[in-house]
Amino acid sequence: MIPKQIIARSMMFACVLLSACGHSGEENSQPGKPEPEKPVEEENYLTVTTRNGAPVESYEQSFAAFAQTLVVRSNVKWEVSAGNAAAWLHVEATSAATAEVAIEVNTGREVRSGTIVFTTTDPKVRVEIPVRQNFGETIGRAPIRDLMLIYDGYDDGRAFDDKRFAKYAASDDDAPQWLFDGYLFLTAHRGGKSFSGGLNRPASNKQDWEAIVDFYLEDTHSIPALDRAVGALRDQIGGTFHRRKVVIFMPEPQEGQTDWGEIDGKAMDFSNYPDRIAACKWYVDMVVEKFAQHDFRNIQLAGIYWFPEHGGFISTYMKQVAEYIHSKNLDYRWIPYYGAFGHADWKKYGFDYAYYQPNYCFSTTIPRQRLYDACAEALSADMGLEVEFDSNYAFERNVAYIDVYEELGILEKSNLAYYGGxxxxxxxxxxxxxxxxxxxxxxxxxxxQKKFTTNKKTPDTL
Structure with missing residues (x-):
């Protein structure tokens, strides 16, 4: 990803030394005779620009190496340093009029910040230039109001292209309007292997985990297609645009698996939690690194989704994974099924957002009361809800979700995830x-979406 420098207005600090004016106070001064003017001392100054004269106020860098020569103009002697960030932010004076700044490659892809400081013999003349390395606009946690589940990457050839994503991104009336602001990419199985336990397939391995992310990022479909589809709609819809958010699922390191692969030369054994945690961290790093290689203009990676829909894990295991995801400035999301173990304890596991599945649509024997019960449980646990669609079942069972959610005010106050695209x-x-x-x-x-994007004081609520 090409590093970008954001250069704003000039920063110039100057100290004006004021000279006093008036009578000398001597008794023998001649009345009416003007006092001789005292010389005005020159203002001390220091300015910092690029070689082409553009003023420098701050640097916002992606995770890449960077170097630049700064032109310094001052009428007093000056020095430059990087303070506590000197280990990775190198800056030194190269002559009486220039300095060079260099940033090392951030291999850990951690958000880090420092300051380039110019000091002079005049303590009041000082210039500070903040430097920050982060993901820019393409990666970063963000609230999502309406999250559509995108089941992509299966062996049956289903893949989402630009044309298909356009159906999800906006309505198709004469004056199209934005629809879903979030898209969750997930795949249960691929190549005969499963990404979660309980699917009666062999467990996926390290190569499979990397391959599914590569598939999502192939140029002809999936995430790049979403970026293009949204971009094509921006001119038609107009108004203030907010990037659509992408969430990518994390496969389950299936308990007992010993053929997953190696990390740093050590074979992973998923009979123990440290190795399962290590695999999760490796996956997060891999997702972030591969996503950051694309210069997406209309979307951003906002979070990671935990694939298993039950709480069959210990809280310390999830907490460690969650903390690592948060260190990458990403959210952690979960969608447990109705009655799943631990669903009400989602916050204790470290998740930022959770949605509750009513599972009403898929069985004709489940009464409509299930929807009311699911809503009550979700509200009690501060969870969002899933909207479940399946045209293979009675049309009325699909409509019932919206009817009940509307009746109970869920549409006004809850985050929603949508199954059945x-x-x-x-x-x-x-x-x-x-x-x-x-x-x-x-x-x-x-x-x-309109209420969500215009409510700036509390952006995560309607």
Missing amino acids: TSFEYWKNGITEERAFYERLAKIIAER
Whole structure:
């Protein structure tokens, strides 16, 4: 990723030495005769610019090496240093008029900051230039109001291209409006192997974990396609634009697996928690590094999603993983199923956001009361809720989610995750009642987005 320098207004600090004016106070001064003017002392100054004369106020760097010559103009003797950041931020005077600044490659991809300080023989003339290395706009945690689950990367060839993502990004009426502001990319299995336990398939390994992320970032589909689709809509929709957020799932290091692979020459044994934690950290590093290699203009990586839908793990295990994800300035999200062990303890595990699955749509024997019960539990545990669609089941069971959520005020106060994107697409082009349901959904989501993006004081609530 090409490092970017953000240069703003000039920083110039000057000290004006004032000379006193008036009578000398001597008794024999001649009345009416003007006092001789005292010489005005020159102001001390120091300015810092690039070679082409652009003023330098601060540096915002991506995780790459950087070097530049700074032109210093001053009428007093000056020195330059990097203070506590000297281990990675190297700066030195190269002549009486220039200094060189160099930033080492941040191999750990940690957010770090320092300050270039110019001092002079006049203590009041001092210039400080903040330097910060971070992910810029393409990576960073952010709230998401409407998160669409994108099941991508399966062996059946399903892949989301630009045209398909356009159906999710905005409504299709004469005046299109933004819909989902978040997209969760996840895959249960690929190449005959599973990314989570309980799927009756062999466990995926290190190579499989890397391959699915590579698939998501291939130029012809998935995440790059989402970036292009959103970009193509920006001119049509107008107004203030907010990058759409991407969340990528993290495979489960399946307990007991011993053929996953090595980290730093050590074979991982998932019978013990330290190795499972190490694999999770490796995966987070890999996701961040690969995502950062793309200069996305319309999306940003905002978080990691824990794939298993139950709390079959100890809190200290999840907390360590969560803390590592947070160190990369990312959120950690989870969507447990109805009645899942530990679902109400999601905050104790270190998750930032959790959504509760009602699991009402998929069984004709589950009464409508399930939706009310799920909402009550979610609100009690401060969780968001999942909207579950499946056009293979009775249309009325799908509509019931929106009816109940609307009745209980969930649409006004809760974050939502949406399962069943293919059904959403199907209803878009469906018969009269299905098309009407799509239009109802699109209007609801668009209105949620408008309230969400304009509520600046509390951006995570409507």
